[in-house]
Amino acid sequence: MRGRFRLWYAALLAVPAAAATLVMAQGRRTRDDPRAVLASLRTAAGPALPAAAAASASSSTEPARYDRESLYELVDGAAEGYLARGFERCVAATYAFQGTARFEVAAEVYRFASDAGARAQLDADRPRSTAPLDGALAAVSDGNVLLATRGRDLLKLTALTTDPGGREALGALADAWLKESP
Amino acid sequence: MSHEHRIGRREALVRLSSAGLAVAGVATGALGFADRRTASAAVSALRDWRVATPGEGARAVAARGANPADNVRRALTALGGVERFVKRGEVVLVKPNVGWDRLPEQAANTDPRVVAEIVRQARAAGARRVVVADISCNDPGRCFDRSGILAAAGQAGAEVLDGRHVKMVSANLSGAAAGLQVFAPLLEADRVINVPIAKHHGLSRVTLGMKNWFGVLDRGRNRLHQDIDRCLAELGAMFRPTLTVVDATRVLLGNGPQGGSLSDVKDVGAVAVSVDPVLCDAWGAVQLGVDPSSLGFIRNAERAGLGRSDLALVREIGKA
Helix, strand or coil: HHHHHHHHHHHHHHHHHHHHHHHHHHHHHHHHHHHHHHHHHHHHHCCCCCCCCHCCCCCECCEEECCCCCCCHHHHHHHHHHHCCCEEEEHHHHHHHHCCEEEEEEEEEEHHHHHHHHHHHHHHHHHCCCCECCCCCEEECCCEEEEEEEECCEEEEEEEEEEECCCEEEHHHHHHHCCCCC | CCCCCCCCCHHHHHHHHHHHHHHHHHHHHHHCCCCHCCCCCCCCCCCCCCCCCCCCCCCCCEECCCCCHHHHHHHHCCCHHHHHHHCCCCCEEEEECCCCCCCCCCCCCCCCCHHHHHHHHHCCCCCCEEECCCCCCCCHHHHHCCCCCCHHHHHHHCEECCCCCEEEECCCEEEHCCEEEEEEHHHHECCCCEECCCEEEEECECCCCCHHHHHCCHHHHHHHHHHHHHHHHHHHHHHHHCCCEEEEEEEECCCCCCCCCHHHHHEEEEEEEEHHHHHHHHHHHCCCCCCCCHHHHHHHHCCCCCCCHHHHEEEEEECC
16 A cells, blocks of 8 residues: 555656656757857857958957947937837947958947847838848848848948948948858 | 943043044045046036127028038128137137048038138137037047048148047036036137038937037936937027037938938038027028928027027028
8 A cells, every 4th residue: 555655656756857857958958059059158248240351351440339328329319219129239340441442341230129129220220222132131231331130130331431342341241240140 | 240331531532533533534535536526626607609799680691502611601701701700819619510430421520621611711810729629429539530520620720629638627507418517628718619510310300500519518418318309408508609500511311310321411512600509400400301390409499599490580692
């Protein structure tokens, strides 16, 4: 009688134990997946700028970082719109390119609370005559400004030149950024 | 057995003296660590930089043409000449918008040719010193360089001071700006010429003369964004310039204030000069395709008696 009682309890305990083992195994699998580890590290590190080398930029300035308190230092009164769309953090830098003459491109990556926030900001910042970028559904450009989203992040590139080379530089930076896995 | 400990007169004196010394020590330390600049700076009064104007004649003149410097000259002449506003030996502050690391073609900053011509006019009137200054939003060195204002104003004979080279001082500001500091060149000037560019602004819809006063304030100025229409009229009431010169050589129609895209820029080829800052802002709004009566800050400023928005008071002198 007593033995059967113990067996019953053991069987009862086996169910949560098996569930816990399953969950832990799943967690370990996710944790050990290098892509998942990289993605969670990147999320924790905040938005990332395109790699200068990948876009053939000759150099870039030190990245400046902004949060909800300091965003106005970067965009002044436009900050209110960003905050309303769920802005969280931003990183900005200026890239130099050497074409026929040296010119620069200003790059900013804004992180929002949701993908929808990033897309809404892209729509709000879209210049008057932009066209979708070839091959990239979530990117538009008019040659001076390029906007692209990747998940919760919005990339904004501004060519600080009237040289036609600026358009090419924007494309190269956007390509480099979009190809990096999130 | 009693545990009561009686304090004698001598011990009481020792304890009181120790407490007094401790309080004095803490107070001295606090003073030492406090922001001495704020603690010791005297609050300076803002001056009224306007000059008396006769009742007759235009309150604003707008000139159009392909040459921005020529537009400035013709508008100033039609308003009575620069000598009416700047006297020999005076110190003149020229306050353009140099907020952004942008090219002149991107129309985020005042056109350098407009700024340079105002400097030349002030120098020609005998100004002892002409200072061009602004507190930029982006990196100050890059803004002054990329905008072309550093080179153009410097060559015209101005002392060009970006945010790294100006001292901030306390001034008797009121309303939402109370407690903010202003840059010292403002308080040192005998005459002040406000030179905004006409452009779109995400919050106030347009940015013109009254909004351009943000650029004399320190970093805490973002709090003025909370009730922008009221705050802009407050700034207009505190800062009374000698002249307002609205640069509409190129105007930014969207994605302001920083802009960037050339497709948001429209060539207007006009400059307005006025003794009435409200009238100047109303004229600037029209260049952007905005009805001035739809702008809260213009309505507030007019209600406060800072000027008039009646565009019939602007004399258009057309093309050269």
